[in-house]
Amino acid sequence: MEHGSEQLHRLAEGEALDRAGYLEMIRNRENLREEAASLACAVRRRFYGDRIYIRGLIEFTNYCRNNCYYCGIRGGNPHADRYRLTEEEILSCTDAGWELGFRTFVLQGGEDPFYTAEKLATIVRGIKERHPDCAVTLSFGEHSRQDYALWREAGADRYLLRHESINPVHYASLHPEGMSHENRLRCLRDLKELGYQVGAGFMVGSPGQTEEDLAEELCFLRDFRPEMVGIGPFVPHKDTVYAEEPAGTSELTTFLLSLIRLTLPSVLLPATTALGTIDPEGREKGILAGANVLMPNLSPVNVREKYLLYDHKICTGEEAARCIACLKERIRITGCEIVTDRGDHRASE
């Protein structure tokens, strides 16, 4: 029997694994990947059938007060061409998205102080008034518990905040001194307590990340039990400290997607744009490894090229309608089907 195969089956049967168990599987991933993907898809099918949920991503600002060392829109990048969407532009993106069948809108942006807590609350209320049947997800970084509470009261349903690394030393190597690992985790706890469906996550292959770190990541997810997990490969950006670092791989990312699906059977798990960027069939491979969410871009085409977290990002020139048609075809080939309901998290335990 392959090393790690026993652990893989124990995990698929619902047993909690320890760090050593995850590490053994990660180390022997080449031999386990097919089995892991097939077990993961079977588990996903149990909760969600072959349905793949779509979220309309609106990248509403690329201004950012932070300076994450890996990120193309970090505040200190003088070459980033900055933009902000107005409230009207954001609302009209959601109107267009609604017509295309989207029932979840994800408002993502750099940490831009221009959008005060009140301003963002007004935008959330505006979306909920026009589209009461839709879920609103925010992905706007670290804020106070009070601000998160305000947005929750305004109607926000979900919040995506990747913790980036569970290892504090590794976290510190990816972020400048002003950013704290502790505060990132405080945010995730606050969001959970406030009743958001919460998404944690990390980049795969970020500079300095070890296999041991990845095993720790899986233990953290096992214990924190977020409703969503966002993982995608690290992809270098030319204007960052890590411009020369190698990108994460599609193989490792998809294997981890399978392990996450097995660890958190009913998790909402996107096959990300970054995965589609490093591998032309990355998103399909993500779905075939156990993912069940896609996040096509609804931002106006004229700003798409400015929200560049990393180099060579795909779909920056496509109209949303064309992206959706393309994704539908890609997903049909995997044997799954894109559906348009809100796709809320289903409690598994």
Ligand code: SAM
């Ligand atoms: N400001 C918000 C935050 O910090 O959560 C949302 C925007 S932030 C740009 C969204 C995510 O992009 C980050 O959590 C990070 O994991 C990812 N990201 C940033 N730079 C990246 C890169 N070079 N390669 C891959 N993903 C990257």
Ligand code: FES
């Ligand atoms: Fe904006 Fe990291 S650079 S949050």
